[in-house]
Amino acid sequence: MDYTLLFCLATGIFAGFYVQTVVGFAGTLVSFPILLLAMPLTDAIAYVSIFYFFSSVSLIPREWHSIDRRLIGQLVIATVIGIVIGVLVLRFSKPLILKRALGVFILLYVLYVATGRQKLTLKRKGIAGFGFMAGFFSGLFSTGGPLYVICVENSTSSIKIFRATMIGIFGMVTLVRVPALAISGILNFSHVKISLLILPVFLLAQSMGKLTFNIINEDLFKKSLLCLLCISALGMLF
Secondary structure, three states: OOHHHHHHHHHHHHHHHHHHHHHOOOHHHHHHHHHOOOOOHHHHHHHHHHHHHHHHHHHHHHHHHHOOHHHHHHHHHHHHHHHHHHHHHHHHOOOHHHHHHHHHHHHHHHHHHHOOOOOOOOOHHHHHHHHHHHHHHHHHHOOOHHHHHHHHHOOOOOHHHHHHHHHHHHHHHHHHHHHHHHHHOOOOHHHHHHHHHHHHHHHHHHHHHHHHHHHOOHHHHHHHHHHHHHHHHHHHHO
């Protein structure tokens, strides 16, 4: 057994899903740089997808009453269409410039919020537009999370509803992603077996993340969101 792989996997999953449990997103953003030290990208995608599945099974029932299901309903169709188009663009072109354009857009949004501007007012068409673009970049680079954050943060009234709704959205995406990865051969039974060895580390990350969320104040929470969005955008640019 490769103990270096196990150590990197345990460290990456703990860090990623601690942050994911606290703020409702960024699990991939935090875990990927660590996982890629010991494994190829396809394996990292497989492992993170498995733990997103575990996270959804664990958290969605607890957060169900706080999830804005109406908002998810408005996002789902546009998201699926966006994912399909994103995969097609990825297959038939070299769209690196689009990833950098997304990074610029997110940085501009962070600047907009940091200067004390009011929340964006998103109507049904605006929500569908964000859902389409988030799905598009999820299909293209698996980087749709920041766009979901902008949409949900501007459409919900509290950090509790925001976090729960983000958990619900990632559950929806995972429900499609895991079977697709298995059918394509990217995710296999060996990934599942090794993931079960790391499961206690994942559960510890979730427990500590839940404790942190219960004590964090709203102002710090929002600043953390902006910081993670900024890091994500810079990663897309450079």
